[in-house]
Amino acid sequence: MKRLLLVCGGAIALLFVILITRTLMLGGGSEDYTARTQYDGHNGQEIAQRLGQSIQYETISWGDEREPDAEAFQGFAEFLKNAYPNAHRLLQRETVNDHSLLYRWPGSDSSLKPVGFIAHIDVVPIETGTEDQWTYAPFSGRVEGGAVWGRGALDNKGQIITIMEAVEKLAAENFQPTRDIYLMFGHDEEVGGPNGAAAISDLLKSRGVTFEWTLDEGSGLVSGVIPGVSKPVALIATAEKGSTTLRLTATAPGGHSSTPLPDTAVSLVSRAIVNISDNPHPLKIDKNTVSFIHAIAPELPFMQRMVMANLWLTGPFVKSQLEKDRVTAASLHTTTAPTIINGGTKLNILPQQASAIVNYRIHPRDSVEDVRKRAEQSINDPNITIETIGATEPSPRATTKSEGYRAIAQVTGEIFGPIPTAPFLTLQGTDTKHYTGIANANYRFTPFIYESDDLKRIHGTDEYAKIENLARAAAWYEALIRKSAGTP
Numbered sequence: 001m002k003r004l005l006l007v008c009g010g011a012i013a014l015l016f017v018i019l020i021t022r023t024l025m026l027g028g029g030s031e032d033y034t035a036r037t038q039y040d041g042h043n044g045q046e047i048a049q050r051l052g053q054s055i056q057y058e059t060i061s062w063g064d065e066r067e068p069d070a071e072a073f074q075g076f077a078e079f080l081k082n083a084y085p086n087a088h089r090l091l092q093r094e095t096v097n098d099h100s101l102l103y104r105w106p107g108s109d110s111s112l113k114p115v116g117f118i119a120h121i122d123v124v125p126i127e128t129g130t131e132d133q134w135t136y137a138p139f140s141g142r143v144e145g146g147a148v149w150g151r152g153a154l155d156n157k158g159q160i161i162t163i164m165e166a167v168e169k170l171a172a173e174n175f176q177p178t179r180d181i182y183l184m185f186g187h188d189e190e191v192g193g194p195n196g197a198a199a200i201s202d203l204l205k206s207r208g209v210t211f212e213w214t215l216d217e218g219s220g221l222v223s224g225v226i227p228g229v230s231k232p233v234a235l236i237a238t239a240e241k242g243s244t245t246l247r248l249t250a251t252a253p254g255g256h257s258s259t260p261l262p263d264t265a266v267s268l269v270s271r272a273i274v275n276i277s278d279n280p281h282p283l284k285i286d287k288n289t290v291s292f293i294h295a296i297a298p299e300l301p302f303m304q305r306m307v308m309a310n311l312w313l314t315g316p317f318v319k320s321q322l323e324k325d326r327v328t329a330a331s332l333h334t335t336t337a338p339t340i341i342n343g344g345t346k347l348n349i350l351p352q353q354a355s356a357i358v359n360y361r362i363h364p365r366d367s368v369e370d371v372r373k374r375a376e377q378s379i380n381d382p383n384i385t386i387e388t389i390g391a392t393e394p395s396p397r398a399t400t401k402s403e404g405y406r407a408i409a410q411v412t413g414e415i416f417g418p419i420p421t422a423p424f425l426t427l428q429g430t431d432t433k434h435y436t437g438i439a440n441a442n443y444r445f446t447p448f449i450y451e452s453d454d455l456k457r458i459h460g461t462d463e464y465a466k467i468e469n470l471a472r473a474a475a476w477y478e479a480l481i482r483k484s485a486g487t488p
């Protein structure tokens with residue numbers, strides 16, 4: 001008995017040693033954080049004025065039959081030319097499909113693969129009926145209260161403008177890149193990029209261009225979003241989710257509702273939806289999630305850090321916590337969202353047909369085919385036909401070991417100071433989906449600090465970009481270009 005107790009006591013002591021050692025190995029208790037606001041050669045107020053002007057061009061992707069406003073897109077292109085004369089002196093620019101812009105800054109060493117910066121010119125419309133809720137008119141580009149207000153300030157003109165600021169500064173000093181640098185500004189990202197990014201990508205493919213890496217929107221730095229972490233966290237997206245939509249259609253005999261069969265088309269399609277919803281794609285903590293957890297853990301109080309450091313023991317608990325938040329839950333699996341249901345015409349007629357639309361966002365470990373198979377198995381009903389109406393496979397995962405990822409992470413450390421940096425998964429689609437075939441790696445990261453409030457404003461009311469983000473982002477792009485295309 002005594003021996004047994006001794007063995008048990010020894011095992012518990014050993015467990016504690018392992019838990020604590022692993023926790024201490026992660027480090028922690030790093031110093032307080034204050035973001036830098038001054039950056040040589042980049043003036044936040046001046047950039048804000050230019051961003052404000054760029055917002056005044058109503059470069060809207062309507063999402064219906066409406067054509068883009070040619071004058072607005074031409075005006076925007078002309079504005080860039082005037083605002084950034086040195087960039088336009090050294091870079092070649094061409095217009096693709098009338099409204100997209102492709103720039104090439106020729107490098108000195110043709111043995112090096114080019115790098116590409118992706119952003120988009122178009123913006124989403126203002127939701128009808130919400131125009132009056134804006135503090136300042138949505139296309140005024142007003143600079144007020146430390147921010148630039150208007151549709152596109154964050155998504156995505158803030159990114160185009162800060163990229164151009166960096167290029168302009170470098171061009172003004174006649175910087176000579178070692179490798180080609182491309183800027184790819186699509187004009188229809190908000191509707192999937194079929195005429196913009198897809199056309200640019202085809203054009204580059206026909207010219208035999210393959211990128212070392214590309215960088216797009218789709219992630220950034222978040223602050224005050226992760227509970228317990230006060231510093232901004234840089235989330236560099238190495239992949240983006242795919243999507244697919246299934247239409248489920250049920251057919252059943254008609255007749256009067258006074259003499260029904262056990263099921264009508266409406267009950268059949270409803271059961272199909274319930275079966276799909278009750279069999280969600282499983283949530284998993286994968287390698288990327290572990291890197292993310294280990295990156296933020298040092299910022300957490302000791303007990304939480306111990307939980308995060310010992311996922312071998314606490315994994316199921318941590319997973320249950322991550323599942324509670326819809327954003328973190330979405331990053332752990334393929335999501336299922338029944339969005340439309342249709343059926344029946346009259347209250348006393350048995351419907352002969354009913355249908356539903358289910359939209360999926362596919363995690364990189366699954367495929368369009370996997371989603372359909374799972375739906376078929378969950379529904380398992382010969383009365384339901386399943387049709388795939390639109391599908392984009394998830395992107396391949398880019399490595400975190402590449403020159404590109406390292407450069408992005410290092411520059412983030414230089415510009416933002418000591419903050420956690422981790423790989424991430426973009427939950428929505430970006431223009432990058434059109435460039436996966438012509439790049440060794442695709443990353444998504446905008447060097448802006450987003451607070452939870454900012455995230456609501458993207459595509460919503462009162463979108464604005466804080467001025468403190470602008471000079472810092474311009475400095476960040478400048479540093480990244482120097483690091484990846486400068487003479488060492």
Ligand SMILES: [Zn+2]
Pocket residue numbers: 120155156189217
């Ligand atoms: Zn966007």
